[in-house]
Amino acid sequence: LRPGGACLFSVSCFVDILKRATLLEIMSDPFDSLLNLETTFEQEGYQKGFSEGQKQGLVEGHSLGYQKGFEIGAEIAGFRAYVDFWLAVLSQDRAALTSRTEKALIAFQSTLGELPPLDDFHPQDEKLFEIIERLRAKFKQLSSLLRLPGAKPSDAENSF
Helix, strand or coil: CCCCCCCCCCHHHHHHHHHHHHHHHHHHCCCHHHHCHHHHHHHHHHHHHHHHHHHHHHHHHHHHHHHHHHHHHHHHHHHHHHHHHHHHHHHHCHHHCCHHHHHHHHHHHHHHHCCCCHHHCCCCCHHHHHHHHHHHHHHHHHHHHCCCCCCCHHHHHCCC
16 A cells, blocks of 8 residues: 555555455454354264264274174084084994984085185175074974974073
8 A cells, every 4th residue: 555545556455455355344244153153063063973973883883793793603613513513423323313313414514514714704795694594494403303402502502
């Protein structure tokens, strides 16, 4: 600005004009920001809550996955122990089991062999759960043939 109020068209003069205009806009309604205060805090709270929810969901999901993985592993281990026991009985005394029971036991063992190694278990693999369902059905069949209660192997472990 010149001493008389006139301005030369320079960059510094233009910047000065913008600063004054911005200052006038801010001063024109100092309560404008207060009117939007609730909306501002609501949006900020939503964002913080959303990010915190993601973190908690990840922790809870990990915990649930660990628990379910343990349950599936315990059930499969029970099935393996069941087969190993009855194969040991069969190797000691061939007359202890009927041929129908022996065939069912071998089919059960074969289905156990279809399971992927423990390191390759994927929770989204439907084939894994189909195999486990077949194992449960074969377990019930064997329990019936052996005249045993039709409980899951993991239930027998918890009865002590």
